[in-house]
Amino acid sequence: MRRVLIILAGVLVLVLSWGLPASAATGTGSAKAATLADCLTSEHVCVSSDARSLVSQGDQSQLERQIGNDDIYLVVAPSGSSGYDRAMRQLISTLGAKHGQFVVGFLDSRLKHFGAYNRGVVADGVAASVATNVVSKHRADGDIPAALMEFVQEVQQSAATPGTGPGSDGAPASQPSASGPPVGLIVLGVLVLLGAGGYFFLLRPRSKRKRQEQEQQLKEAKLAAQDDLIALNARITDHDNDVTIAGDSEAAAEQAAALDAYERGTHALDAARKPADMAAVSRAVAEGQYRLACAEAVAHGQPKPGRRPMCFFDPRHGMSVADLSWAPPDGGPSRTVAACVDCQRVVERGDQPAMRLVRDRSGNQIQYVNAGFAPSYWGGFGLGGGMFTGFLLGQALGGPGLFGYGDSPGDVYNYYGDSGTGGDDYGGGDFGGSDSGGGDFGGGDNFGGGDF
Template structure:
């Protein structure tokens, strides 16, 4: 195969050059024989996988070629560099990204350690963190890098740089082109049938997801209607004023509008408008209740994260999900008390194939449901590290369930942008280097700085 031969030839040229440089720098105080980043970047512009001549014991040439072919076939901007353990780490990701000049996801295996960074337009920081966490600690480099690439190709957006595609072909004979054309023509009918079959399967999945959502949203609307009844407000009752009547009318309108919207939903992303309407109605009820009781009017806050049926939140509280990172979430008064006492909050659970689970551990369809309640870019921070948050960080999610839920990722990749990129995506906010603690690889935690 011409591409594999070319890669082999380039590596054969680099090895003696690196050996000469090592010989020249041997014994020179402060000299470092590490391959220059410009060389690595040039390799990555032509091939998605680079293995340093001093790191061939980490990943063999055959395994590197197989990994490269996998990335090329997927046409995704995923870069992998395998470097020796003593390679300088100061600003490694940022400088590598600058030298390569291509928007994408960059994974680096450095000796026994691994980490990754990406342009936020390709994959969100949380999405990158999830990928790294999933493969962290794997001892076998081949298995680790293959798992990382497999997960990355399902998550990352954009397409591969043109350099990979331009170099992947070689000379193609006229006979081969004619033969290929004949095969494509013969397979056209089959391809069309496959597309139709996939479309039908996708539509079936969307209908099934909507039916699951319908149950949950109907419960929300019913609970909202019961709140209206319990309030027992009459516009003509003694003490009622125009402000109270306006709040009550807004709540009633929201209740009726939510029912109408839900009846008209045709796909899961339509549910977002329903829960937005329910949330607006609940806030109107909270204002009405405050007016009737003579209390200060509540500030406009998102509903309780654990169950929006609890009504508008009263504060933000620190909460750590099992196996996840701590974050601030909006909570109702009852859940704030539970958390302060060390008890579990009252979590909204939904039916899944594994039984009743919190909504953030259920399927992707619950993204639009949550998005209606927690808009304004709030959702990514709330769902960091959860199953639903990971799903919403993939480019395929927007196509199936809608976009606009916050900064889960922009998904434009593979373009040549040179040094014009957000360096914050590649530094992670760690001190003077990518990896914290003065640029050491691991920052004391053994994992390139301990996550984001």
């Protein structure tokens, strides 16, 4: 109860300080982050190092101040070889795991394509329309920072929740009269105290449930990760007994690198305290599987393979060798998935490979892609040239529950079909003479927008 009183007293101080300028409460956090997920945890604007020519550090800071605490996020980075729409889905996965509602604008610095996605912040279609409008307005002058600022401003106006307080559109904020009696503020303070007290007691149980949910997801993810590490260790042990690898110094070096990755994975597993931490384990496992594939190739006189996702059907099978068309057994639409050699043979002969199973909190076995922790664990990715490359599932990840069979409710992306209904739009377009234009990017997702 003492903590409650302290919190409520702080609220009262804020109310009585109503006349302070909004800028006094606006901080500028560090934009440095090891991964995109890390950046989006602490920042609203994330710009990769190779996109600085489009959005400077000063522009980024100004956008952060403009957004304030609103549920608006901007990412400026290259999409990689898999294209804009899959990159956007990775963003949605990352934000959807932490936020119930948000708007995200994504500027592909490689294609200069800008689009937006909305989940519950504005009305259906608004984010797409705003993205398309700002691109159209600034396509000729190529002023990308101005376009992003106008995008934020229009979204804030549509949501009626401006993130920088009164006057955020450039108009001076109205100030309370210094000569008037403070009775109104006192009454308002009392009302806020009462409201904050009720809110606190409602919020606390909800926070507890959320914490318990994360603890359960972490427990389930650690069990799955232990299986992945055991499978990786078994493959490393098998390679230790391979005289072809042992007799080749370069192959042996790749083998040693795989062992290093395994050890990093075990350390990351021990250090994980929340579901998002498990992405470090998945990255280490994927690196180990890749190094083993390199060792095999070098030992047999072949070039090292390029990096590929793990086998979709069971990541423990190791790195995939091919992309193939696969339809789920319930008759859903075909999708392109990554498969190892053995699973590829099963599909090509018309059969269904065995999908990996994990246990849910009730002890029932479910397909691993339907596990609640799947996006945070198997959907790991890092910033850089291949920022949106999912290490284990390629670019398939899109959000919690996204791999379920059948129809997806509302704003959940369904891996076995098109995106769900519910008005989720990406909007946007291209800056600078591209022929791709805005609108439909395939897969039933309408991102809107255009090219600069």
